[in-house]
Amino acid sequence: xxxxxxxxxxxxxxxxxxxxxxxxxxxxxxxxxxxxxxxxxxxxxxxxxxxxxxxxxxxxxxxxxxxxxxxxxxxxxxxxxxxxxxxxxxxxxxx
Amino acid sequence: xxxxxxxxxxxxxxxxxxxxxxxxxxxxxxxxxxxxxxxxxxxxxxxxxxxxxxxxxxxxxxxxxxxxxxxxxxxxxxxxxxxxxxxxxxxxxxxxxxxxxxxxxxxxxxxxxxxxxxxxxxxxxxxxxxxxxxxxxxxxxxxxxxxxxxxxxxxxxxxxxxxxxxxxxxxxxxxxxxxxxxxxxxxxxxxxxxxxxxxxxxxxxxxxxxxxxxxxxxxxxxxxxxxxxxxxxxxxxxxxxxxxxxxxxxxxxxxxxxxxxxxxxxxxxxxxxxxxxxxxxxxxxxxxxxxxxxxxxxxxxxxxxxxxxxxxxxxxxxxxxxxxxxxxxxxxxxxxxxxxxxxxxxxxxxxxxxxxxxxxxxxxxxxxxxxxxxxxxxxxxxxxxxxxxxxxxxxxxxxxxxxxxxxxxxxxxxxxxxxxxxxxxxxxxxxxxxxxxxxxxxxxxxxxxxxxxxxxxxxxxxxxxxxxxxxxxxxxxxxxxxxxxxxxxxxxxxxxxxxxx
Numbered sequence: 001x002x003x004x005x006x007x008x009x010x011x012x013x014x015x016x017x018x019x020x021x022x023x024x025x026x027x028x029x030x031x032x033x034x035x036x037x038x039x040x041x042x043x044x045x046x047x048x049x050x051x052x053x054x055x056x057x058x059x060x061x062x063x064x065x066x067x068x069x070x071x072x073x074x075x076x077x078x079x080x081x082x083x084x085x086x087x088x089x090x091x092x093x094x095x
Numbered sequence: 096x097x098x099x100x101x102x103x104x105x106x107x108x109x110x111x112x113x114x115x116x117x118x119x120x121x122x123x124x125x126x127x128x129x130x131x132x133x134x135x136x137x138x139x140x141x142x143x144x145x146x147x148x149x150x151x152x153x154x155x156x157x158x159x160x161x162x163x164x165x166x167x168x169x170x171x172x173x174x175x176x177x178x179x180x181x182x183x184x185x186x187x188x189x190x191x192x193x194x195x196x197x198x199x200x201x202x203x204x205x206x207x208x209x210x211x212x213x214x215x216x217x218x219x220x221x222x223x224x225x226x227x228x229x230x231x232x233x234x235x236x237x238x239x240x241x242x243x244x245x246x247x248x249x250x251x252x253x254x255x256x257x258x259x260x261x262x263x264x265x266x267x268x269x270x271x272x273x274x275x276x277x278x279x280x281x282x283x284x285x286x287x288x289x290x291x292x293x294x295x296x297x298x299x300x301x302x303x304x305x306x307x308x309x310x311x312x313x314x315x316x317x318x319x320x321x322x323x324x325x326x327x328x329x330x331x332x333x334x335x336x337x338x339x340x341x342x343x344x345x346x347x348x349x350x351x352x353x354x355x356x357x358x359x360x361x362x363x364x365x366x367x368x369x370x371x372x373x374x375x376x377x378x379x380x381x382x383x384x385x386x387x388x389x390x391x392x393x394x395x396x397x398x399x400x401x402x403x404x405x406x407x408x409x410x411x412x413x414x415x416x417x418x419x420x421x422x423x424x425x426x427x428x429x430x431x432x433x434x435x436x437x438x439x440x441x442x443x444x445x446x447x448x449x450x451x452x453x454x455x456x457x458x459x460x461x462x463x464x465x466x467x468x469x470x471x472x473x474x475x476x477x478x479x480x481x482x483x484x485x486x487x488x489x490x491x492x493x494x495x496x497x498x499x500x501x502x503x504x505x506x507x508x509x510x511x512x513x514x515x516x517x518x519x520x521x522x523x524x525x526x527x528x529x530x531x532x533x534x535x536x537x538x539x540x541x542x543x544x545x546x547x548x549x550x551x552x553x554x555x556x557x558x559x560x561x562x563x564x565x566x567x568x569x570x571x572x573x574x575x576x577x578x579x580x581x582x583x584x585x586x587x588x589x590x591x592x593x594x595x596x
Contacts, residue, residue, distance in 0.1 A: 011466065012459060033518070081427075
């Protein structure tokens with residue numbers, strides 16, 4: 001077993017996903033199963049291997065730093081669950 | 096009149112230009128087929144008949160003027176991972192709810208600018224995470240294929256299960272799809288269709304709902320190799336809006352399709368002969384070797400020693416990138432919101448209610464492998480293994496031009512047969528995932544039937560940006576093996592009986 005229930009709860013909190021007590025137990029088993037299985041990578045000697053950062057070797061394209069879009073606030077918030085005057089509305093963050 | 100939905104994309108294109116039928120007639124025939132079949136197959140999550148007929152009308156005007164673009168008037172299905180301007184896009188997840196993008200994906204835009212008609216949005220595994228289409232919030236897709244003498248419902252593969260089923264059941268001429276670990280090639284193999292995942296960077300990822308950004312690529316699923324070549328020619332482009340898009344010319348893949356494989360060097364990697372591979376998959380592989388040999392290619396044994404580590408490395412890299420990409424679904428800017436007592440609880444409630452089980456699990460795995468203290472042991476390790484997988488192929492390209500393997504380890508399976516054991520489901524991608532890890536192009540082409548009478552596919556893997564060689568090699572296999580279509584249209588029978596015809 002790689003992960004305990006407390007770790008599952010900590011990870012779920014980091015991922016901002018609410019989980020129930022019974023989910024924490026079943027997820028503990030499922031995550032451990034996957035993490036045990038991927039541990040077979042330890043067999044591979046990677047001491048002198050560089051990690052891959054991109055599959056096609058190329059430099060990132062640069063573009064001029066200029067405004068190409070904007071003034072579309074109503075479009076930006078069009079899909080939001082709650083808006084007011086083209087602002088996103090969230091529950092109170094500061095008391 | 097003959098059944099217009101039974102035509103291939105290239106036959107329909109030629110028929111339109113010869114004015115044998117109109118784009119409106121062709122589109123109406125497909126809308127009728129969707130009406131009849133979709134209640135049974137569930138391939139479309141949102142048919143868009145009015146949109147399609149408006150596009151078809153415009154195409155008919157251009158065809159009449161002799162001003163046809165490459166895909167003028169050809170009705171296609173569009174995977175629901177592709178954003179569509181003003182048309183609901185969900186990635187088949189509850190969390191996107193009734194999201195209506197204000198923009199079109201670059202790949203979709205390329206198709207519509209080439210004159211194609213969109214019939215609707217196709218079902219897929221939620222956020223493309225799955226190999227059977229069983230994780231969709233809209234329910235699973237049923238394959239038009241059945242085992243001989245049985246009516247067990249089979250999966251059409253995944254994640255592009257709506258695309259593969261719709262193409263195989265003649266509910267569109269061809270479809271868009273995406274492939275992160277095998278999601279174009281595996282469903283193509285299980286439904287007797289052709290699917291190509293192009294080189295990473297060939298198609299723009301802009302406007303496609305992201306799963307794992309270093310692996311995701313768009314490509315077509317089609318009825319024939321020629322149709323797939325026609326589709327990719329229009330889908331591919333350099334796009335300044337995707338920084339990983341590669342600025343190289345896109346050839347016309349239809350040209351040279353039938354120029355044969357004489358002298359082509361085909362590699363057969365011994366590591367793909369995995370333990371437990373069924374005898375019929377091995378026989379299919381031998382059949383592919385014999386076909387290409389007869390067509391004048393030479394066969395070479397090669398070694399890709401890190402093959403077995405591709406899948407475990409993928410199940411670190413893909414969830415890690417997914418956990419980061421899916422952080423955007425917070426219930427604030429779009430989609431579902433489930434309120435809590437504060438903003439954190441609102442995030443937590445929204446994400447618990449909006450994401451399905453498989454997606455939640457992968458986000459948690461990704462969060463774990465990226466969390467403090469574990470990054471080096473998991474993510475960095477996996478990226479190093481990925482370098483080795485790519486080096487295996489780089490060395491192989493000194494000796495061969497194309498690599499031949501089976502696409503899947505087994506034929507299509509029934510609903511629920513692999514959902515109990517996550518690793519068994521993940522093994523569906525064992526032959527396809529190496530290609531994503533190395534960023535290479537790969538095509539699946541139907542090559543035979545299983546003892547159960549269901550289709551099996553062979554995979555061809557090519558050098559970066561050498562899709563043209565894959566197409567002509569796949570064409571050689573298709574020419575020798577023939578096409579494989581579902582033997583009877585049972586999925587239409589129910590609707591006809593109900594008098595809907």
